[in-house]
Every structure is written in C-alpha cells, then in structure tokens.
Amino acid sequence: MLTLFHHPMNAASRFVRLAFGEYGEELELIEEKPWARRKEFLALNPAGTLPVLLAEGDVPIVGANVIAEYVDETRGVLKRDKRLFAEDSIGRAEIRRLCDWYLVKTESEVTRHLVRERVFKPHMPSSQGGGSPDSAAIRAARANIKQHLKYTNWLAGTRDWLAGTRMSYADLAAAGTLSILDYLGEIDWAENGAARDWYSRIKSRPAFRPLLNDRVRGLSPAAHYANLDF
Amino acid sequence: MLTLFHHPMNAASRFVRLAFGEYGEELELIEEKPWARRKEFLALNPAGTLPVLLAEGDVPIVGANVIAEYVDETRGVLKRDKRLFAEDSIGRAEIRRLCDWYLVKTESEVTRHLVRERVFKPHMPSSQGGGSPDSAAIRAARANIKQHLKYTNWLAGTRDWLAGTRMSYADLAAAGTLSILDYLGEIDWAENGAARDWYSRIKSRPAFRPLLNDRVRGLSPAAHYANLDF
Structure with missing residues (x-):
C-alpha cells in the first residue's frame, strides 16, 4: 500500500x-x-x-x-x-487547465485563506503564525468565492462533467476544493443550481465517503456537509 | 507557426x-x-x-x-x-516537481513581487493597481531570493543538470525565472558558483539568445545581463 x-x-x-x-x-x-x-x-x-x-x-x-x-x-x-484523463492531448490540456484553476487559482484566492484563518490558526503556536483570525483576509476570500462558484456553475451547466463528457481529474480537483469550503459552510448552493447538481453526483460516489467522514478538532462541519441530499 | x-x-x-x-x-x-x-x-x-x-x-x-x-x-x-523530459515516470515526476518549484514557489515568494513592484507598477494606471513601489514587498522578496539561489546552487553542484543527467524542462523553468531576476540585477552569482556555472551553460545556448535581447521600457537590464562571460 x-x-x-x-x-x-x-x-x-x-x-x-x-x-x-x-x-x-x-x-x-x-x-x-x-x-x-x-x-x-x-x-x-x-x-x-x-x-x-x-x-x-x-x-x-x-x-x-x-x-x-x-x-x-x-x-x-x-x-x-x-480513466480520469482524456485520451487526446487537447482534452488533457483542458483537464490540466481546470485542475490548475481549482488547485492554484481558487486555492490562492479563497481556500488557503479561509483554511488558515478559520482552521489552522487556532491550533498554531504563535511562534509559527498562530493567533486570532484576520477578518480582512476572511472577508476578501469570501468576496472571491462568488466568481469561482459562478464559473463552476457555468461549467456544470454547459457540460456533462466539468471538463467534458467524462468524469475526470478536473471534477476531482474541483470537488476536493469545494468540499472543504462546504465543510466550512462557505458555499451558497441555492444560487448555483447546476454546480449543486454536479456536486451531488460527485458526493454520492463511494470514493467520496472517506472525505465526508473527515473531521477537524474544534470545528464541526456545516449541518448538510455529509448529507447526500443537501 | x-x-x-x-x-x-x-x-x-x-x-x-x-x-x-x-x-x-x-x-x-x-x-x-x-x-x-x-x-x-x-x-x-x-x-x-x-x-x-x-x-x-x-x-x-x-x-x-x-x-x-x-x-x-x-x-x-x-x-x-x-527530449526535454525524462523517459521514465519517476524521472518525469522530479522534473515536474522542479518546474513547480520555480514557476509556483519562486514565483509566489520572489519573482512576482519584484516584477510587479519594479517593472509593472510604473506602467500601470492607478485604477489597475499602479503607483509607487511597495518597499516592504521588495524587501521581503529579496530576503527570499537567498534560499532559492542556495537550492539552485545545491542542485547544480550535485547533478549534471538540475533534474539529473540530461538537460530538461527543469533547467528551462529555472533559467526562465533566474534570467528575469538577473535582468533586474537581483542575483548574487559570486556567492553561488555552481549555480553560476550551470546558468552560464544555459545562457550560451542558441535558444536563449532571444531572451537576452528582451528589453522593457524604462528599465535597462543589469550590465552583465546579456554577457555570456559574466
């Protein structure tokens, strides 16, 4: 293993x-x-x-x-x-672009800040950067979430899966990211119906179950986090 | 084309x-x-x-x-x-790791800040973020350069090329990054002899020539920038 x-x-x-x-x-x-x-x-x-x-x-x-x-x-x-990747070069390039979108762009504009301020800081010694959350950083990250959800909603509304006709790495990169924001109760699903339907499909997969059982000390997930019918 | x-x-x-x-x-x-x-x-x-x-x-x-x-x-x-990539999966993983090192880590800790403050800001309208350079951002980026040069020096001193025995994408990602810092006169080559020898080899390649002719408006390169014997 x-x-x-x-x-x-x-x-x-x-x-x-x-x-x-x-x-x-x-x-x-x-x-x-x-x-x-x-x-x-x-x-x-x-x-x-x-x-x-x-x-x-x-x-x-x-x-x-x-x-x-x-x-x-x-x-x-x-x-x-x-296979979680396309068979052709152009298809793989689109999947890689979307993996970068969620794991680099969303990460640096949204996820990293919310996780640092809301999850990590309370457990970090002050010598390593711990302390009270920076509310300006949280506000900025929350303002940025909207465009990432809107983009996900657009992709989910115009394609079967985020990168095309088959489930791929792009869906897993997006789901890995959004599932953390969902744990933190930061996602407005009501405003983004197509993204919600797509996330519901991903969330129901057996591979997703271990993530729904993840818990972090001192911070319970949003009430609907592990609910397949959210 | x-x-x-x-x-x-x-x-x-x-x-x-x-x-x-x-x-x-x-x-x-x-x-x-x-x-x-x-x-x-x-x-x-x-x-x-x-x-x-x-x-x-x-x-x-x-x-x-x-x-x-x-x-x-x-x-x-x-x-x-x-081929600028290894023939085996483990070799490719090492090349990809180093590409990420320079294009993601060095970029976010050093290059992006120095380029924004020293090159872009004077040309940006204030509505798009222009204005006078932020000297604290420049200082922080300069403090970070040292470890990136030290790591490059270690790689260059222990391997033929940065990722192994053959020139690869890793060398080109590193050279793309360091050549910008060199244009800006931000690199202390004297302290990093192995990195300097490696950069000298890369810099002499015909593919590098167009980069040595690059100029940005209002900012001349460091005196040794285009000099192959620096």
Missing part, C-alpha cells in the same frame, strides 16, 4: 485521495500539519507543501499535479473508459 | 519560449500586459494569466505546465535524446 502525507483540510490532498479512491486503491494516510515544517517531512519535500506520495520504492512524488500525472502514467492509462 | 501570448518579464512565458527554442520551432509572439485584463484575452483564458499558446486549430492551451505537457506529447516524445 502506498503512503500519502496529507491534511484533511488541504484541497490538493483531497484531490489525490479521490483519484486513488476512484481507481479502487487504498492509501496509508499520514496527517501532516503543513505549518509545522517537521524535519523528516522537509527531507521528503524541501518545499514543505502537501500532498506528498511515497510511491513504489518509497520515492517521494511531490505535489498534487505531479502525483496525478504519475498515477495516470502508472495506472490511469490502463483503465480504459474509467 | 503557433502563437504565444506572453510577457518578457513573465518567467512562465520565458520557460515556454525556451522549450520551443530548444526544439527549433519558431513562435509568433504577442505581448500581453497581464494587469490589463483585455477582453479578447480573457475570452481565451478566463483566469487572465500568462502564458497562453494557440495550438493547432487555434485551440488555447493555458498555463506553462499545461503547455509543457502538450509540447512533450506532440513533439518531445519524438525527440529521442533531445
């Missing part, structure tokens, strides 16, 4: 867990506090970022998009119509 | 130009001001980020890592020992 260094409130880690889940492969999970900069973890990934996969032979594979490509090359290409 | 929307002071754009240059393929270049959010450009890439390649059939391929994968799939795989 391969090992994944992850955090339940890290969107990129959730994306990787969903990908392995869809391929029916279990992972040994090691929870890593991303702010702690643990020495043994920095030896695996000097950038200190999550997720890191220990692949065959305990070789560290660093970063969600790098892991996704590795998983496709070593597993996905054999999955035929269950 | 394919078209690339780029900016001469955007590291990710330089990386893509180097990759096409190494494969001996000319690009039509269209300079895009990343802060302008031009409507026609947003239609190609709603994220508004650079670079964007118009591939065969004018399909937009968005983002440096997405373009790099596309170029490898459509060109690189045929290049044998000139």
